[in-house]
Amino acid sequence: MKNEKGFSLIELLIVVAIIGIIAAIAIPNLLKSRQAANEAAAISAVRTVGTAQATYQSTKGLGKDFATNLTVLNTEGSVDSVLGSGSKSGYSFGTTGTSSTSTQPSYFDTTAAPLSVGIFGTGNRYFYSNETFVIYQSATAAITAPTFPARIPASGSALQ
Numbered sequence: 001m002k003n004e005k006g007f008s009l010i011e012l013l014i015v016v017a018i019i020g021i022i023a024a025i026a027i028p029n030l031l032k033s034r035q036a037a038n039e040a041a042a043i044s045a046v047r048t049v050g051t052a053q054a055t056y057q058s059t060k061g062l063g064k065d066f067a068t069n070l071t072v073l074n075t076e077g078s079v080d081s082v083l084g085s086g087s088k089s090g091y092s093f094g095t096t097g098t099s100s101t102s103t104q105p106s107y108f109d110t111t112a113a114p115l116s117v118g119i120f121g122t123g124n125r126y127f128y129s130n131e132t133f134v135i136y137q138s139a140t141a142a143i144t145a146p147t148f149p150a151r152i153p154a155s156g157s158a159l160q
Contacts, residue, residue: 028119031119031120034122035121035122035123035124037089038089038090038091038114038122038123039123039124039125041088041089041091042088042089042090042091042093042112042114042123042125042127043112043127043135043159045083045088045089045091045093045112046093046110046112046127046128046129046135047129047133047135048079048083049070049073049079049083049093049095049110049129050110050129050133051078052067052073052076052078052079053066053067053073053095053097053108053110053131054133055078056072056073056076056078057106060076061106064100064105064106065097065099065100065106066097066098066106066107066108066131067095067097067108068096068097068098068099069094069095069096069097070083070084070085070086070093070094070095071084073095087115089122090114090115090116090121090122090123091112091113091114091115091122091123092112092113092114092115093110093111093112094110094111095108095109095110095111096108096109096145104148104149106131107130107131107148107151108130108131109128109129109130109145110128110129110130111126111127111128111142111143111145112126112127112128113126113142114126124139125137125138125139126138126139126141126142126143126156127143128142128143128145128153128156130145130146130151131151132151132152134158134159135158135159136153136156136157136158136159137156137157137158137159138155138156138157140155141155143155143156
């Protein structure tokens, strides 16, 4: 037999099997890391919207009214255009502000929901905040905005 150089089929199959095992271990960890990063970015964005609402209230809102939506905050330059569009880092964002009346003050509600949930989803937690600037989370469903005057949501728990 000639002195042939190269790899045998068995050697190549062993290498492919080892790569498959490594991938099977690494991919779930990568997906969990991506979800954790998306959730951290969502918390930060909810906090940013709250800060933007406070800035808007003290400047354009004349000390009493909050911005009605993300488009207003984007136009004012308080949030970046990506967050102002309502979707960022695998999450959908929304904020709704109400004007003050003679019987109630102005308030706002900010929500963040993952675009998809599950193992391959963009996140698994929902977030909510309002003029109290406390961020609430829920792992099961979107948090419903509380009605005035009770401004603590019935579902979800506050982040520490």
